Amino acid sequence: MSVEVVLPGFLADLAGGEKHVKVEVGDDRTLAAVFDLLAEGRPLLDRRIRDETGALRRFVNVYVDGEDVRFDQGVRTPVADGAVVQVLPSVAGG
Amino acid sequence: MTDLIAVGTRKGLFLARSDDGRRTWAVDGPHLLAQEVAAVSIDTRRDTPRLLASVLYGHWGPTVMRSDDMGASWQETEDGAIRFPEETGAALGRVWQLRPDTLERPDVVWAGCEPHSLWRSDDGGDTFALVRGLWDHPHRPTWQPGAGGGAVHTVLPDPASDRITVAMSTGGVYVSEDGGGSWTPRNKGITAQFMPDPLPEYGQCVHKVAVDASGPDRMYAQNHFGVFRTDDGGISWTSIADGLPADFGFPVVASPRTPGTAWVVPLVADMQRVPPEGRLRVHRTTDAGETWTEVGKGLPDADWTAVVRDAFCADAQDPTGIYVGTRDGCLYASADEGDTFDLVADHLPDVLAVRAATLP
Numbered sequence: 001m002s003v004e005v006v007l008p009g010f011l012a013d014l015a016g017g018e019k020h021v022k023v024e025v026g027d028d029r030t031l032a033a034v035f036d037l038l039a040e041g042r043p044l045l046d047r048r049i050r051d052e053t054g055a056l057r058r059f060v061n062v063y064v065d066g067e068d069v070r071f072d073q074g075v076r077t078p079v080a081d082g083a084v085v086q087v088l089p090s091v092a093g094g
Numbered sequence: 095m096t097d098l099i100a101v102g103t104r105k106g107l108f109l110a111r112s113d114d115g116r117r118t119w120a121v122d123g124p125h126l127l128a129q130e131v132a133a134v135s136i137d138t139r140r141d142t143p144r145l146l147a148s149v150l151y152g153h154w155g156p157t158v159m160r161s162d163d164m165g166a167s168w169q170e171t172e173d174g175a176i177r178f179p180e181e182t183g184a185a186l187g188r189v190w191q192l193r194p195d196t197l198e199r200p201d202v203v204w205a206g207c208e209p210h211s212l213w214r215s216d217d218g219g220d221t222f223a224l225v226r227g228l229w230d231h232p233h234r235p236t237w238q239p240g241a242g243g244g245a246v247h248t249v250l251p252d253p254a255s256d257r258i259t260v261a262m263s264t265g266g267v268y269v270s271e272d273g274g275g276s277w278t279p280r281n282k283g284i285t286a287q288f289m290p291d292p293l294p295e296y297g298q299c300v301h302k303v304a305v306d307a308s309g310p311d312r313m314y315a316q317n318h319f320g321v322f323r324t325d326d327g328g329i330s331w332t333s334i335a336d337g338l339p340a341d342f343g344f345p346v347v348a349s350p351r352t353p354g355t356a357w358v359v360p361l362v363a364d365m366q367r368v369p370p371e372g373r374l375r376v377h378r379t380t381d382a383g384e385t386w387t388e389v390g391k392g393l394p395d396a397d398w399t400a401v402v403r404d405a406f407c408a409d410a411q412d413p414t415g416i417y418v419g420t421r422d423g424c425l426y427a428s429a430d431e432g433d434t435f436d437l438v439a440d441h442l443p444d445v446l447a448v449r450a451a452t453l454p
Contacts, residue, residue, distance in 0.1 A: 010154075043172040048154035051185035052177045059153040089153040 001025050001081035003034055007045075008088060014045035025079065031064060032075040034085055049087060050075075059092040095452060097409065098164070099417055099438070100145060101425055102131030102447035107147055108425075109165055110438050116415055116429040119438045125165045128152075133404060135192040136451040137218065139200045143453055146203065146219045148189035156186050158205070160219055164453075176205055176213055176222045182229070184209055190245040191404070192219070196253035206246030210237050210262055214274065225274040228260070233279065233296055237265035240299055240318075247403060248303050252310040259303065259313070259328060266298035267315065267328050280328030285320050301344045302403045306382065308353035314383065316346040316358055316403075323383045334383025339370040345406035349414050349431075354382040357408075357416060357432055359401045368398045376416065376432045392435035393418070393426060402446060409450040419445025 005021045012019040023037045032054060039046035049060055054075060056062060062069045063086040069077040079085065099110040099119070106124030126149055133148035145161040147168075158175040159168045178184040191206035205213040205222050211229055213222035228234070228246075237244055240263035248261035256273040259280075266281040279296035286298045299318035306312035315322045315331065320341050322331040335341035340360040349355035357378050361367050369375060374397045376390040397420075405419035416428040418435065423442035426435040 043174075044170070047157070047172075047174055048151070051155060052174065052180070053183060053185045055185065057153065057155050092152055 001029070003079050003081075003083040003085055005034065005038055006084060006086040010089075011045055011048055011087060014048065015042055029079055030075065031062065031069055031077045031079055031085065034079055035075065059090045061088045061090045062086070063088070095454070097411070097415070097452050098136060098450065099425065099427065100134045100136055100147075100447075100449045100451075101419055101439070101442065101445055102134040102147065102404075103419075103423070103443035103445050104130050105443035107131045107134060107145075107165070108439065108442060110425065110427075116411070116427065119427065121425075121439045123165075125161075126159060126168065130446070132446045133189055133192045133205075134447045134449050135194055135203070136449050137194040137203065138451050138453065139194060139197055140218060143451070144218060146192045146194075148192060148205075148447075150188050156188050158189055158192070158219065158222075171220055175215070175220060176207060178211075179224060182224070184211075187243060188245065190247040191249050193249040193251070195251045198253050199251075202251075204249040204251060204258075206249045206260065206262075208239075208243045208245035210234060210244050210246055210265060212246050212249065212258075212260055212274065227270060227275045228268065228277050231268075231277050233265070236297070237262060238297070240264055248300075250303060250305050250310075250313075252305075254310070257310060257327070259305075259310075261300040261303040261315070263301060263318070264297055264299040266296045266300050267303060268296075269328050280324075281331070282329065283324075283331035283333075284315060284317055284322055287319050302346045304346045304348035304356060306348050306353055306356070307351055312353075312382065314346045314348055314356045316343050318342070318364060321346070321358060321383065334379070337386040338377055339388075342367075343401075344403035345401060347406055347408050347416070350408060350410050351412060351414055352380070355380050355414075355431070356383070357406070358386075359406060359418065361400055367400045369400070372396050372398050374399060374401075374418075374420065376418065376428075376435075378432050389432040390428075390435055391433060392428075392437070394424075397422070399424075404447040405445045407448050407450055409452065411452060415450060417448045417450050419448040421445065 097112040101108040108123035110119040130150040187208035195202035203215040212225040250259040399422040409415035421444040
C-alpha cells in the first residue's frame with residue numbers, strides 16, 4: 001500500500017524539492033514505519049521531524065488524514081492505504 | 095592578517111572582521127538566519143580555518159553546522175554530528191559548547207551538550223562520539239537542570255596531559271585525568287546556596303570555568319553566587335570575590351598570555367540579572383583574584399542588560415583583546431585588555447556566544 005507524505009516548503013527542500021512524497025508501506029502500517037521509509041536516503045529530513053529516539057520533535061505537528069497524531073497514538077498511529085500524512089510546523093518560532 | 099569575531103545570537107550568526115589591527119570592524123550576517131546559535135568556535139588549527147556552530151531550529155531541532163569558507167557556505171552531517179546512541183534512550187537537546195582541542199591534537203573537537211553530556215570528535219567536528227565515562231557516571235541522574243537546561247557547558251582540555259575539566263549547570267566541576275574514561279567531582283569550597291548542604295561534593299551551579307595562563311592547575315570559576323580560584327586542579331577552591339561589586343554572574347575569562355589575569359562581568363544576583371547600578375562593566379584582576387579593578391571605559395551606563403556565560407571571550411593577541419556580547423544585542427571590543435571598549439555592533443538579536451581568533 002502507499003501513503004502520501006505532505007511536507008512544508010522548508011522540509012521539501014530536504015526531499016529534492018518534493019512537497020508530496022509517495023511512500024510504499026509494508027506490513028508495519030504505522031506512522032513510525034512511514035517515517036522510517038521516508039528517512040531512507042533522506043536522513044536530514046528525518047532528523048528535522050524526529051529526534052534520534054524516534055519521537056516527533058516538540059514543535060512538529062503531524063496529521064494523518066487530518067487528525068493530529070498527538071491525540072491518537074503518536075508515531076504508533078495506524079495509517080491506511082491511501083492515507084495522507086501531513087507534516088506542519090506548529091505555532092512556535094522566534 | 096585578519097582578526098575575526100564570531101557572534102552567535104538567538105537568531106543567527108554574525109561575523110566581524112578587522113584588517114587594521116582591531117581598530118575597526120566590518121560586520122556581516124546574519125548567517126544561519128533565524129536559528130539560535132548558542133555555541134560557536136573558530137578552529138584555526140586546520141589548514142583551512144573552520145567555523146563550527148551549534149544551531150537550534152525553533153521547530154526542527156538541534157544540529158552542528160560547519161563552514162570552511164568563513165560562513166559563505168555551511169554543511170552538516172546528514173545523520174547528525176551528535177547523535178545519542180540508541181541504548182541511551184536520550185535525544186540531543188542543544189549543543190552548549192564547541193571546543194577545539196589543542197595543537198597537539200589537531201583533529202579533536204569537544205562538545206558539551208544538553209542533556210548533560212560530553213562528546214569527542216576526532217575528525218574536526220564532522221562526527222562526535224559520546225564520552226561514556228561521564229555519561230555513565232553514577233552522579234549523572236542527580237544532576238539537575240539550571241534555568242536554561244541541564245548541560246555540560248564548559249570543556250577545558252589540557253594540552254600537556256590527558257586531563258579534561260568540565261563544568262555543568264548543575265553538577266559542578268568534574269575532572270578526568272585519563273582522557274575521559276573516569277571522572278571525579280572537584281567542587282570542594284564552591285558553594286551551592288540552593289541546596290540544603292551549602293558545600294556539597296557535587297551539584298553546584300558553576301556557570302563558567304577558565305584556565306589561568308600559568309597552567310592547568312590554576313583555574314577561575316564564576317559560580318551561581320561566588321567567584322572562586324583553584325591552584326590544585328580543582329581539588330580545592332577558595333573565594334576570590336572580595337573586591338567585586340557582586341559575586342553573581344555568568345562568564346569568566348582568563349588571559350591566555352598573562353598569568354594571574356582574568357575578567358568577570360558581575361550581575362547583581364540570580365533574581366536581579368542586571369549589572370550593579372545599571373552600569374555594564376568588566377572587572378579585571380591581575381593578581382589571580384586577590385584584588386579586582388573595574389575597567390571598561392566605553393561600556394554603557396544605564397544599561398540593564400546582561401552577559402551570558404559564553405558571550406565573553408579573549409583573543410590570543412598582545413595586548414589581549416576582550417569581547418563582550420550583551421543580551422540587548424550589542425558587541426563591544428577592547429584591544430587593550432579591557433581598559434577601553436568600542437561598540438562593534440548593536441541591535442543584534444541577544445548575543446549568546448562570542449569567540450575571537452586571528453586568521454592566518
